Amino acid sequence: MLAELSPAVIAEVKFAATLLGSKQRICILTGAGISAESGIPTFRDKQTGLWGNYGVEDLATPDGFARDPKLVWSWYQWRRQLVADKSPNPAHYALAQWQYHAQSSKQQITLITQNVDNLHEQAGSTVTHLHGQLSRNRCSSCETPYQDQSSAAYDTQNVLNFDDTLITCSHCDGYIRPDIVWFGEALPVQAWETAETAAAGCEVFISIGTSSLVYPAAGLAQLAKQNGAHIIEINPDPTPNSIVDITLSQKAGIVLPLLIEDITAL
Ligand code: APR
Secondary structure (H helix, E strand, C coil), rough: CCHHHCHHHHHHHHHHHHHHHCCCCEEEEEHHHHHHCCCCCCCCCCCCCCHHHHHHHHCHHHHHHHHHHHHHHHHHHHHHHHHCCCCHHHHHHHHHHHHHCCCCCCCCCEEECCCCHCCCCCCCCCEEEEEEEEEEEEECCCCECCCCCCCCEEEECCEEEECCCCCCCCCCCEEEEEEEEECCCCCHHHHHHHHHHHHHHCCCEEECCCCCCCCCCCCHHHHHHHHEEEEEEECCCCCCCCCCCHHHHHHHHHHHHCCCCCCHHH
16 A cells, blocks of 8 residues: 555655644544545546446436436436445544544544435444435425335345335425435524534534535534644545645545554654
8 A cells, every 4th residue: 555655655654644643623524535446437537437327417406306307216226236235445444443542542523414325424434414315215395204204125136126106295295305405595504503513513524425516514624724724635546625734645545544544653
């Protein structure tokens, strides 16, 4: 793994580890990039990004769902199919290991994600979801959670298949929709409160695998900075985030295991 890193990045990892090892309150925000090495496409990659190939307004807005619920439901069932056989990668596991280690050290690590794929939980992390979860559904009209979470069944080849037939609510007959925050919708109140409190109170804020383009999540780093936190960014590509103190320009699955190994060895 070290062979993939330039001496400059290795030096930055050491520097970041020393800083993180000396602080107690850490807030981490992850985005689609942390799951890229698990084989899940990000949203804004030029070639493979979901929003390069599909229309945001049609698929991720309440208006799009009202116009064509079948199209939206089919797309989310396709995305469920896409993540069904994906597993956490070394980046997810490294963060889970750090959280586990923090139980016996004095560190308080709050992990917040914009991702809906549940790979942080699968790796063993405790995580706050800002944008909902792909595995959950609710009624688009009365908001009642829909219990049969995935509408999936194993076929004769033992492959999990996601039926794209629209489902209606047993209480009000409204269409069942994924429990995901779409553009133009408010974030879950409790999750946002947790995120704001952690960002405002942290000593170091780490932004991992996010383009930092979508608000309000992208504003958490600014909130942390205003309150005196150091900002670390882990991303192989540049972002518009101009308040970063330490940039680790590499894939999260390469950098995070090294960083966490260094921190937990301190
Ligand atoms: N490691 C770290 N970062 C990576 C990796 C990797 N292996 N691969 C890609 N990235 C980076 C990209 O350079 C990019 O900056 O991940 C980022 C992914 O950006 P987006 O596709 O914009 O995803 P994200 O920031 O999570 O999007 C935010 O937008 O569409 C909405 O609700 C959706 O939660 C999503 C939100």
